[in-house]
Amino acid sequence: MNDMIICRCEDVTLGELISHIENGSQTVKSLKLQTRAGMGICQGRTCRVLVEQVMTYYADESNIISSSVGTNFPIRPIRLAELAQNGKGDP
Numbered sequence: 118m119n120d121m122i123i124c125r126c127e128d129v130t131l132g133e134l135i136s137h138i139e140n141g142s143q144t145v146k147s148l149k150l151q152t153r154a155g156m157g158i159c160q161g162r163t164c165r166v167l168v169e170q171v172m173t174y175y176a177d178e179s180n181i182i183s184s185s186v187g188t189n190f191p192i193r194p195i196r197l198a199e200l201a202q203n204g205k206g207d208p
């Protein structure tokens with residue numbers, strides 16, 4: 118079960134997250150910074166809730182420090198011609 122992928126973009130497993138929690142990660146943000154979970158191309162749209170649930174389930178509640186994790190919008194490449202035309206029509 119520890120081989121279960123939690124963050125597909127960064128290939129982070131449940132076991133890695135549990136290991137970091139056991140070694141003192143007290144916030145979702147620190148877990149994110151240590152493992153890169155949530156920092157992949159989807160920017161956590163797929164895994165953010167899972168990472169939060171792992172933290173809630175495996176961490177000692179008295180050690181959890183509440184912190185908000187900002188959400189970043191995914192970035193996708195666009196052609197300069199699209200940008201120049203403000204996204205209207207074909208280049």
Ligand code: FES
Nearest residue numbers: 124126157161164
């Ligand atoms: S699945 Fe974790 S950043 Fe995309």
